[in-house]
Amino acid sequence: MSEDKTKKVDISSKKTVIEIINMHKWYGDFHVLNNINLDVKKSERIVVCGPSGSGKSTLIRCVNRLEEHQKGKIIVDGIELTKDLKNIEKVRSEVGMVFQHFNLFPHLTIVENLTIGPIWVRKTPKKEAEEIAMHYLEKVQIAEQAAKFPGQLSGGQQQRVAIARSLCMKPNIMLFDEATSALDPEMVKEVLDVMIDLATGGMTMIVVTHEMGFAKSVAHRVLFMDEGAIVEENEPNEFFDNPQNDRTKLFLSQILH
Amino acid sequence: METNIEIVKPPITNVGVIGWIRENLFSSPLNTVLTIIIASILWFSVIPFLQWALIDSYWLPDSNCKETNGACWSIITSNYKVILFGFYPQNILWRPITAIIMLVSLLIISRNRNWWNAYLGYSWLAGLIIMGVLLKGGILGLEAVDIEKWGGIILTLLLSVFGLTAAYPLGILLALGRQSEMPVIKTFCVFYIELIRGVPLISLLFMSSVVFPLFLPEGMSINAILRAQVAIIMFTAAYIAEVVRGGLQGMNKGQFEAADSLGLNYTQTMRLIILPQALKIVIPPSVSILISAFKDTSLVVIIGLYDLLKTTQSTLSDPKWMGFSAEAYIFIALIYFICCFFMSNYSRKLEKELDTGL
Numbered sequence: 061m062s063e064d065k066t067k068k069v070d071i072s073s074k075k076t077v078i079e080i081i082n083m084h085k086w087y088g089d090f091h092v093l094n095n096i097n098l099d100v101k102k103s104e105r106i107v108v109c110g111p112s113g114s115g116k117s118t119l120i121r122c123v124n125r126l127e128e129h130q131k132g133k134i135i136v137d138g139i140e141l142t143k144d145l146k147n148i149e150k151v152r153s154e155v156g157m158v159f160q161h162f163n164l165f166p167h168l169t170i171v172e173n174l175t176i177g178p179i180w181v182r183k184t185p186k187k188e189a190e191e192i193a194m195h196y197l198e199k200v201q202i203a204e205q206a207a208k209f210p211g212q213l214s215g216g217q218q219q220r221v222a223i224a225r226s227l228c229m230k231p232n233i234m235l236f237d238e239a240t241s242a243l244d245p246e247m248v249k250e251v252l253d254v255m256i257d258l259a260t261g262g263m264t265m266i267v268v269t270h271e272m273g274f275a276k277s278v279a280h281r282v283l284f285m286d287e288g289a290i291v292e293e294n295e296p297n298e299f300f301d302n303p304q305n306d307r308t309k310l311f312l313s314q315i316l317h
Numbered sequence: 318m319e320t321n322i323e324i325v326k327p328p329i330t331n332v333g334v335i336g337w338i339r340e341n342l343f344s345s346p347l348n349t350v351l352t353i354i355i356a357s358i359l360w361f362s363v364i365p366f367l368q369w370a371l372i373d374s375y376w377l378p379d380s381n382c383k384e385t386n387g388a389c390w391s392i393i394t395s396n397y398k399v400i401l402f403g404f405y406p407q408n409i410l411w412r413p414i415t416a417i418i419m420l421v422s423l424l425i426i427s428r429n430r431n432w433w434n435a436y437l438g439y440s441w442l443a444g445l446i447i448m449g450v451l452l453k454g455g456i457l458g459l460e461a462v463d464i465e466k467w468g469g470i471i472l473t474l475l476l477s478v479f480g481l482t483a484a485y486p487l488g489i490l491l492a493l494g495r496q497s498e499m500p501v502i503k504t505f506c507v508f509y510i511e512l513i514r515g516v517p518l519i520s521l522l523f524m525s526s527v528v529f530p531l532f533l534p535e536g537m538s539i540n541a542i543l544r545a546q547v548a549i550i551m552f553t554a555a556y557i558a559e560v561v562r563g564g565l566q567g568m569n570k571g572q573f574e575a576a577d578s579l580g581l582n583y584t585q586t587m588r589l590i591i592l593p594q595a596l597k598i599v600i601p602p603s604v605s606i607l608i609s610a611f612k613d614t615s616l617v618v619i620i621g622l623y624d625l626l627k628t629t630q631s632t633l634s635d636p637k638w639m640g641f642s643a644e645a646y647i648f649i650a651l652i653y654f655i656c657c658f659f660m661s662n663y664s665r666k667l668e669k670e671l672d673t674g675l
């Protein structure tokens with residue numbers, strides 16, 4: 061991709077779409093997330109990195125409430141996520157999520173995987189939902205596979221289908237949890253290209269990844285997490301060239317050799 | 318382009334019957350020994366059986382079979398009306414026969430999943446109403462037949478078709494309830510499943526016929542067939558529930574998460590994503606349960622209902638036919654076998670159709 065395409069537009073004036081304030085989460089006695097504070101503006105791209113077990117997945121899963129937090133506040137699109145929130149489905153349908161292991165529905169064809177959300181959650185007529193599905197399949201360049209089942213596709217193709225499936229819900233926010241780490245190296249690029257394309261289109265994204273090239277060129281901010289806390293956050297060039305925290309330095313030296 | 322391609326055929330080995338036999342039956346000393354053993358078992362059992370069942374047998378109704386060594390199928394040809402239809406009035410047997418033909422046709426049509434649509438649903442509904450009217454009568458100038466008189470294969474099919482179709486969804490609900498996060502529902506389902514699985518069907522049938530009426534208000538009675546029906550449904554549902562639960566537990570957590578993150582609610586997630594996959598995994602054990610439930614309907618003899626087994630027994634109690642129980646039991650075994658074969662065959666077909674390569 062060319063440098064100017066992903067040129068990071070200034071987002072400081074945009075409105076906040078995700079607000080996390082003094083948020084904590086425990087698994088039993090285990091303090092997984094420790095006092096998280098995070099503001100995400102519209103069209104902002106955030107990359108989260110950190111060692112295994114540091115709580116990256118847990119953090120983004122709290123944003124669409126696949127996990128509950130126990131203290132503090134999470135506000136998504138102006139709706140605070142609480143226990144008594146009646147229609148959590150509404151929030152979830154506005155927040156797309158892409159998983160490490162794709163999690164496509166193996167008993168449904170590709171196009172059915174894409175239409176099931178619009179048809180049942182958005183009540184879109186089937187015909188129209190199929191048109192939307194084909195549109196996004198073309199966007200991720202696998203329209204010709206529409207009638208196949210997920211088991212018949214390669215990993216990279218499956219992950220692109222999974223991204224398209226989320227996009228069919230027309231989400232305001234997309235979460236990526238290590239979307240490329242289960243893929244063979246030659247397939248990583250095709251998925252990253254789709255993600256870069258999305259970023260160019262102005263999607264708000266929180267991306268957990270160890271693809272530092274992606275972070276450098278796409279992210280507005282990089283967060284480094286360790287032991288459940290955000291230890292360091294910075295604009296990518298500064299983050300990589302001039303890390304402040306010792307743990308960040310150690311982590312970067314390990315993954316960049 | 319097409320000039321230089323040489324067509325390479327697979328190497329020819331062991332063609333013909335001899336080749337096949339050598340390859341498959343006598344390929345090694347062990348295989349040869351096994352082949353000989355099995356062939357001789359077949360020789361010494363099948364041949365005499367065929368001799369008895371076909372060559373030396375009597376078929377005509379009311380023939381006197383006392384002298385022969387062969388099978389006396391006359392017991393069937395003379396009594397098939399009673400065996401198949403119990404005490405249903407013999408002059409109007411066209412009515413149950415039509416009903417059974419309708420039922421079997423509907424079942425055969427329903428085998429093809431491409432035909433599963435609203436019309437098939439309506440046909441079932443209409444079909445069931447017509448079958449009911451045909452059997453029961455009392456309207457449209459049809460002579461009324463008391464439900465107590467329904468017997469033989471009518472009763473067996475009634476108990477099993479309704480028993481199985483009601484038990485399956487009920488079992489699914491129980492399995493979902495057992496997985497539920499609501500403690501009251503969960504406890505109830507666990508209690509129910511464990512209680513039912515802890516008692517034999519016979520005792521449930523006894524309870525339905527002896528204990529259950531005690532709890533009914535004075536003067537109210539519920540038909541014995543219906544009570545047995547309820548017992549069979551309750552019993553089968555508990556087993557189905559456990560099998561389905563196994564399927565649910567085998568589901569990948571990622572499937573729930575993907576469905577959740579799309580915004581599907583609990584009912585939609587279960588109906589569209591989880592159950593289709595979980596039920597597919599458990600087709601073989603579910604069918605085993607349905608098959609054994611079908612055969613277990615014959616236990617209703619112990620509460621005095623005249624199903625296929627009981628009508629056969631009552632025929633055998635006629636002094637004229639005493640001593641020909643082998644023939645009679647082989648006949649009903651054949652009927653049961655055909656039905657069970659139909660079920661297991663269908664399950665294999667379904668498994669193949671639902672295979673999506675993952």
Ligand SMILES: Nc1ncnc2c1ncn2[C@@H]1O[C@H](COP(=O)(O)OP(=O)(O)OP(=O)(O)O)[C@@H](O)[C@H]1O
Nearest residue numbers: 087090092110111112113114115116117118119238
């Ligand atoms: N359901 C759970 N119950 C208990 N502990 C959990 C649960 N899920 C995660 N954990 C723990 O919480 C911690 C954070 O997990 P998380 O998956 O968020 O880490 P991560 O940063 O995404 O790691 P990775 O890079 O390996 O994916 C880990 O120590 C993990 O063992």
Ligand SMILES: [Mg+2]
Nearest residue numbers: 116117118238
């Ligand atoms: Mg993770």
